[in-house]
Amino acid sequence: MVDVAEKETMDDITFRSDAVLSDVHLHAPNKRHFMVRLNAVGQPVFLSQFKLLSDKNIGESGIKNERDCTKEDIGDQDKGKEELDDKGISDVAILNNKEREANFCLGMEALLDDDGDLEVVRRPRHETDTGGEDFSREKVFPIILTKGGEEVFEAEDQECMCRDIIKIEHTMATPLEDAGKQIWRGAFLLADYILYKRDTFKHCTALELGGGTGITSIIMATIAKTVYCTDVGEDLLAMCERNVTLNKYLTKSEGGEVKVKELDWLKDDFCTDPEAYYSWSEEEIANLHDHTTVILAADVFYDDDLTDAFFKTLYRITHNLKKSCTIYLSIEKRLNFTLRHMDITCEAYNHFRDTLNDLAKIRDQKMKYTVEPIKLSFHQFIIYERMEQLELWKIAAEPLT
Ligand SMILES: C[S@@+](CC[C@H](N)C(=O)[O-])C[C@H]1O[C@@H](n2cnc3c(N)ncnc32)[C@H](O)[C@@H]1O
Structure with a gap:
């Protein structure tokens, strides 16, 4: 349960004009950062998960340079990425070197416009979603799991003790003096x-x-x-x-x-x-x-x-x-x-x-x-x-x- 005053604060997350927001959080898919609680100074705290390449995967495939990335690799990678999406781990996930390389190539293509400026276009979740879709960046609509967060962590811990997932609590859009609360x-x-x-x-x-x-x-x-x-x-x-x-x-x-x-x-x-x-x-x-x-x-x-x-x-x-x-x-x-x-x-x-x-x-x-x-x-x-x-x-x- 969330008390009324706290709910109002949560519903009214405004980004102050002097706030800084890390691109890491700006570009993370919404489903990867859940708002879990307010911290002691009333800032909304989010929980994000990031997947790391596991030890097993490290030696699995040969090291490839990003410019050697082929269309085939990208095709394979897309398949892998779909699988990851199904597991609820998408943009921040990696399975093996090959997929990682291909993902990197795809990522870089997606990030730059004709002039080389940064431009982020999100991949639709399903092929059928592409028709007429607005590809502009999604707004962040945090999902409040609970006040306090303990129960969530216990549930999450049961579910996800994978050795290749790191879970980080952080805030978003802080004043500069609180920049350390973001990644x-x-x-x-x-x-x-x-x-x-x-x-x-x-x-x-x-x-x-x-x-x-x-x-x-x-x-x-x-x-x-x-x-x-x-x-x-x-x-x-x-x-x-x-x-x-x-x-x-x-x-x-x-x-x-x-x-x-x-x-x-x-x-x-x-x-x-x-x-x-x-x-x-x-x-x-x-x-x-x-x-x-x-x-x-x-x-x-x-x-x-x-x-x-x-x-x-x-x-x-x-x-x-x-x-x-x-x-x-x-x-x-x-x-x-x-x-x-x-x-x-x-x-x-x-x-x-x-x-x-x-x-x-x-x-x-x-x-x-x-x-x-x-x-x-x-x-x-x-x-x-x-x-x-x-x-x-x-x-x-x-x-x-
Ligand atoms: C931009 S953040 C980087 C945080 C983290 N290293 C990262 O990359 O996600 C800068 C960090 O420097 C810390 N910092 C600023 N002034 C400091 C000081 N006087 N002594 C120690 N740390 C300080 C901040 O608290 C913050 O955690």
């Missing part, structure tokens, strides 16, 4: 790379900065031993922890663990206040410093001050690590026309690149940072638009003493 494409890109390079990350200890909903950390924990997923804000951290719990069946069997912790780049130290729920114990800080070899961050470079604070935190943490560490950063170059430049620019991206260059130039006798871009030619394990504005950077942080 961003950079999180998928980083997760893709982790799945692709799983041998590199086996049993490691990793730290994610600005983990948001926790999706990248959860995927990392299917391979790694311990992942410290960090962010700021009780509400966001609670949502992240809930996602970790929801996906225990994915990580537990591999022995991986996600620890949700507060780590604010605007503060000089770890939060150790015993009163704070997501604070660190001395043992956890010691474990982080002794064992961390991987640091992750997805789509956290959109404000210059925060970018500076991020790199300051990165510098401080890597200085205190006992071992060499590799840092992986994903970023989406969001282009805007600015009057100041009278051109299309991405100032946040430019600032990120400048800061990255500064890091590579550090010569302080203690650390050496080697920066290189990662080519995005690896395969997709999750379906999303791997657009050219997405980038992945690798930084090797080595102590000099």
